[in-house]
Amino acid sequence: MSNALEIIEPQGPHGQFRFDGFDSMVHPKTTEEFYSQYWEQRPFFVRRDAPGYFDSLLTLADVDRYLGTKALHASEIRIVKGGVDKRFEDYSKDGIADAAQMMAAFRTGSMLLLSHMNRHHPPLAELLSRCEAQTHVPMRANAYLSPPGSTGFKLHWDTHDVLVLQISGAKKWHIYDNPLPLPHEEQMSELKHWVGQANKIDEIAMRPGSVLFLPRGYVHGAEAEDEHSLHITFGLRSLTVADIVLREFRRASLEDEDMRKVARLGDYADPASAERARQALRRVIESMDLQGAIDEVHKSFIRSRQPPRLGALLEITGQSAIDHATELRLREDALYKVFKNADGISLAVDGTVLNFPGGIETAIDYVVEHKRFTPGSLPGLEHESKLLFSRSMLDCRLVERAQAA
Ligand SMILES: [Fe+2]
Secondary structure (H helix, E strand, O other), rough: OOOEEEEEEOOOOOOOOOOOOHHEEEOOOOHHHEEEOOEEEEEEEOOOOOOOOOOOOOOOOHHHHHHHOOOOOOHHHEEEEOOOOOHHHEEEEEEOOOOOHHHHHHHHOEEEEEEHHHHOOHHHHHHHHHHHHHHOOOOEEEEEEOOOOOOOOEEEEOEEEEEEEEEEEEEEEEEEEOOOOOOOHHHHHHHHHHHHOOOOEEEEEEOOOOOOEEOOOOOOEEEOOOOOOOEEEEEEEOOOHHHHHHHHHHHHOOOOOHHHOOOOOOHHHHOOOHHHHHHHHHHHHHHHHHHHHHHHHHHHHHHHHOOOOOHHHHHHHOOOOOOOOEEEEEOOOOOOOEEEOOEEEEEEEEEEEEEEEEEHHHHHHHHHHHHEEOOOOOOOOOOHHHHHHHHHHHOOOEEEEEOOO
């Protein structure tokens, strides 16, 4: 497989960023192409020079307002110069970053890294939430603001795949190959060794509207030259197969009495213990429920989400009761999954997991399949249960009133 950087040059005019989910981020690639051909595989670069392209998502003025008015805590801001972090205590008062000192640092060559910007800037929150709902890949958006002539980080790799969107200004990126493909977080300590073995594959100028995708492990560095640079990085942060297998292996091991025995050392050592451990290991591997472990990870991801809840308060305060004829529809931006097992059904939806007895299955299937329905049309439920069930679907925000904006 060639490690070369694929360069895509969409023909202008570029127009505006289409704000409609993951497709819009990887355009002109499709989400389908991205996940089958690039994710965890190879990088690409969409070259644009289109100031204002991402205006609907973020602008320099948005960041100015953000830095000037928000109370930023230590987990939300980093100031970095030449690969070294400034201590938060040195530019904060009462646990809140001081805007004047942040600007002074920026003016004198430091990069400002705004972590989890998706939690604070509604358009980013909405886009990220839609992307997660579409792909079931946990994501995070950080913004990087660099002054002219600055290098924030030294050559490094990231341990999650990243999509970089250039918002404003320009930055030169040095892209190297991936001497250790798909490094795990725990291999970060080997970074120095591997970075020394990376070969440069390209050098690119990110201008407004450009998008760079780097699978984890591709070594890179960047610098702002004669103008500032503002970009957003979307990190795609899924657990690896090893993470899930090891988690399930630990759970299954602790269920086995031989595994819970002490490994005796010295004079009390048991020469047969290694063989017994091997037998226990076989039993444990046999008993591991990997599908169950994957489902648990999936559920806990959905449970952990906090998507934007615009309209929730208005729905509660302004609601008229629903009746059997109220038109409801599946929310387009809901991230959900229905898990069926012997005990019944679990419906995981944006921050919640609801457990139902098996009898509700037909109604859930109907909602998911038809997307629009009235409580009265739900199959498999008693007259009153249709309303109760519909109310709980509204409350967990799997559905909304069809006439809602
Ligand atoms: Fe990076």
